[in-house]
Amino acid sequence: MSSAPAVLFDGVCKSFGSRVAVQDVSFQVDPGRIVALLGPNGAGKTTSLRIALGLVTPTSGRATVLGHDFASLPDAGRRVGLAMDGIGAVRGATGRRELEIWARATGVSRRRVDDVLGLVELTDAARRRVAKYSTGMKQRLALATALLADPEVLVLDEPTNGLDPEGIRWLRGLLRGFADEGRTVLISTHILSELSQHIDDVVVLDTTLRFDGTLDEFTSSGAVSVEDRYFELVSTRRPEGSHHA
Numbered sequence: 001m002s003s004a005p006a007v008l009f010d011g012v013c014k015s016f017g018s019r020v021a022v023q024d025v026s027f028q029v030d031p032g033r034i035v036a037l038l039g040p041n042g043a044g045k046t047t048s049l050r051i052a053l054g055l056v057t058p059t060s061g062r063a064t065v066l067g068h069d070f071a072s073l074p075d076a077g078r079r080v081g082l083a084m085d086g087i088g089a090v091r092g093a094t095g096r097r098e099l100e101i102w103a104r105a106t107g108v109s110r111r112r113v114d115d116v117l118g119l120v121e122l123t124d125a126a127r128r129r130v131a132k133y134s135t136g137m138k139q140r141l142a143l144a145t146a147l148l149a150d151p152e153v154l155v156l157d158e159p160t161n162g163l164d165p166e167g168i169r170w171l172r173g174l175l176r177g178f179a180d181e182g183r184t185v186l187i188s189t190h191i192l193s194e195l196s197q198h199i200d201d202v203v204v205l206d207t208t209l210r211f212d213g214t215l216d217e218f219t220s221s222g223a224v225s226v227e228d229r230y231f232e233l234v235s236t237r238r239p240e241g242s243h244h245a
């Protein structure tokens, strides 16, 4: 496994026309950590993740994953697992079929498809069409896709959306087991409530970097609630139209 930072942002800026989405953001995500990327709607979280994954080119600065620009990361498709909106869905396919397509694309054995279906507890639903899945089941399938190649880094956009409390608890255990093996999880979220249960480090963005440290530092060792600290750090009123659909 790589000894480089799992993810590194170095002075990253991104503007879309005159709109500044991300401004001079630098932080590092270390291996073996579960890190939450927090911020209000339109704060630049998705843009930042897309920059790290080579899907968006920064206006200036640089982001690396496992020590490389994503585009030049050897074996990137297997070393980094992604669960983001718009990635994965294959029209009309069953859960198993969708995973098989991804397995073939990344050179993963079909046996691993059964393994990840078991890991995300979708074995019994594997032959049903994804279109009929509940939101929580779709989240599990997205996670299965991300885990397929047994990656070193997992990047998950809002992974608890649609999960019930039992599902959230299950996800927590799964991610902790993953990080305990020295792998890294970067989660983008704006759900604060369950953070304290499964996060090691916190990065707060609101166009600029507002915080980067451990959860313990974030809450001043429990003296301040996650919510109170968050609202101290971000602007609560956002200009009209700052949130894209």
Ligand SMILES: Nc1ncnc2c1ncn2[C@@H]1O[C@H](COP(=O)(O)OP(=O)(O)OP(=O)(O)O)[C@@H](O)[C@H]1O
Residues within 6 Å of the ligand: 016, 019, 020, 021, 039, 040, 041, 042, 043, 044, 045, 046, 047, 048, 190, 241, 242, 243, 244
């Ligand atoms: N492709 C694009 N073209 C123009 N503007 C964009 C584009 N992508 C993002 N933006 C703008 O950049 C800013 C940051 O958006 P981004 O999606 O990164 O925020 P976010 O923190 O992920 O928000 P949310 O929590 O609502 O998903 C917003 O003002 C958004 O409107």
